[in-house]
Amino acid sequence: MIFSHPQTRLRSGAPLPLYRHVQNVFFAAGIGLAPVMLTLYATLAPFLRGNGSTAIAANLAANPLTNQLHLVFGVAAGFLLPIGALGMAILTYKHAPWLATLGGILGLVGWLPWSPLIALEALTYDMAQMGGGPQFAALWDHFNANAVMTFYLLFYIVCHLISVVLLGLALWRAQLVPAWSAWALILTSPLTIIAFPTHSSIVFDLVYVLFIIGSLPAAYAMLKFRWQEKPTRTAGESASPT
Numbered sequence: 001m002i003f004s005h006p007q008t009r010l011r012s013g014a015p016l017p018l019y020r021h022v023q024n025v026f027f028a029a030g031i032g033l034a035p036v037m038l039t040l041y042a043t044l045a046p047f048l049r050g051n052g053s054t055a056i057a058a059n060l061a062a063n064p065l066t067n068q069l070h071l072v073f074g075v076a077a078g079f080l081l082p083i084g085a086l087g088m089a090i091l092t093y094k095h096a097p098w099l100a101t102l103g104g105i106l107g108l109v110g111w112l113p114w115s116p117l118i119a120l121e122a123l124t125y126d127m128a129q130m131g132g133g134p135q136f137a138a139l140w141d142h143f144n145a146n147a148v149m150t151f152y153l154l155f156y157i158v159c160h161l162i163s164v165v166l167l168g169l170a171l172w173r174a175q176l177v178p179a180w181s182a183w184a185l186i187l188t189s190p191l192t193i194i195a196f197p198t199h200s201s202i203v204f205d206l207v208y209v210l211f212i213i214g215s216l217p218a219a220y221a222m223l224k225f226r227w228q229e230k231p232t233r234t235a236g237e238s239a240s241p242t
Contacts, residue, residue: 020227024222024224024225026083026087027084027091028087028219028220028222028223029219030080030081030084030085031083031088031091031215031222032216032218032219032220033076033219034080035211035212035214036212037073037074037076037080038077038081038208038211039208039211039212041070041074041076041077042204042208043070044067044069044070045070045074045121046061046067047059047124049196051141052124052136052137053132053134053137056127056132056137056140057132059128060132067125071121074114074118075115075118078114078115078118081107081111081114081160082107082112085111086107086108087218088100088103088167088171088218089101089103089104089105089107089167089170090104090225091171091176091218091221091222092170092173094174095170095173095174095175096169096170096174099167099169099173100167102166103163103165103166103167103169103170104163106162106163107159107164107167110155110163111156111159111160113155113156114156116149117152117156120149127140161189161192161193164185164186164188165186165189167185168182168184168186168214169182169186177217177221178217181213181216181217182214183214184210184213185210185214185218188207188210188214191203191207192207195207
């Protein structure tokens with residue numbers, strides 16, 4: 001027994017169930033707050049690149065409060081970034097299924113290595129609190145260059161950069177956000193590729209700004225997102241035989 005097609009309909013105008021509102025808020029928070037947390041983390045971070053002695057020295061010289069806050073924001077970003085990528089994939093799946101699928105998968109697995117990378121920064125902070133020294137610096141260099149951390153770093157770089165482009169294209173194709181918002185998101189990846197070898201703080205700042213202005217409209221669209229519910233029958237509708 002199935003519902004006859006003319007009598008089967010989705011109640012698109014019906015209020016969303018509470019659990020759908022919770023899901024929308026959850027994914028919207030991931031989309032909108034992740035770039036903000038990432039920007040605050042990068043702004044307060046005492047060290048972004050270099051060797052162990054440089055990292056420990058930077059932590060020794062940093063303000064203790066802002067140094068701890070940068071770790072807090074980094075941990076928060078580690079939770080929110082994969083959620084945000086998955087939320088964008090859900091938001092755009094109906095309109096761009098392949099872009100959303102590939103972008104969501106790469107975003108999810110690409111942002112997960114962020115957590116061990118932040119753990120290394122927490123270790124650096126502890127080394128600085130214990131006085132630093134050449135042995136700690138040598139340990140930092142050895143740990144940062146081992147196969148596990150190298151894999152995490154390369155996997156993170158490749159996957160998340162591709163993911164942002166795919167999800168930005170999905171948003172542009174779905175027309176759920178202004179075109180400038182989608183393209184702001186897309187541009188963050190090539191600019192990031194430029195920023196790392198040049199060590200340009202201006203380019204990095206531009207990346208963070210574009211990431212925020214590209215993500216906030218998507219977060220708003222996620223709040224308004226209507227999930228595709230199962231077809232329901234209204235009173236008086238009958239089932240027809242297969």
